[in-house]
Amino acid sequence: EAGVAQSPRYKIIEKRQSVAFWCNPISGHATLYWYQQILGQGPKLLIQFQNNGVVDDSQLPKDRFSAERLKGVDSTLKIQPAKLEDSAVYLCASTRYGRGDAMNTEAFFGQGTRLTVV
């Protein structure tokens, strides 16, 4: 099966500019996650979707970050305006819906988008 696709792979922007990332999960995977990984730290969950509904966005800085998953498939993550501290790798992951089968909770990751804000 095709993996999780993300684009772009790299992006360099100036602070206060806007940027958008795109993710196409594995076909049939109901759950989609966006993680932010700052250098030297583990991935931090930004938002989790179940189909096209938001399950958890408690750590999403909503004053500048937004995400959507229209039609329960592709997702976009936007930052507007970007700050220097947003420099990170943004990872998208998907899982099959896991309830009732813990083995279906394995996450499959895209290659990430490395964002540099200057």
Place this chain on the structure above:
Amino acid sequence: ILNVEQSPQSLHVQEGDSTNFTCSFPSSNFYALHWYRWETAKSPEALFVMTLNGDEKKKGRISATLNTKEGYSYLYIKGSQPEDSATYLCAHNNAGNMLTFGGGTRLMVKP
């Protein structure tokens, strides 16, 4: 424990050494514990998904154990090789199907 914690943060070993890392997680609302291997410039890749207390899984030279009652998991690498150099992430899956990651252990194996 409220968060997922991993130790050590980084580790340098010589080729041939055996090593192990720790992942601590909340023992309440446990559903599954994941281990991932993340090489530079690649996607994190699943090593193990563990669900049962006392579980032990093995893949080649890498193995993992799970204690859900006390909330910890160990990852062991026997006879480390330079290609084992990576960041090893554990993630806790609660009953709500949310994956929470630890900070990772960065392993560097010197030839």
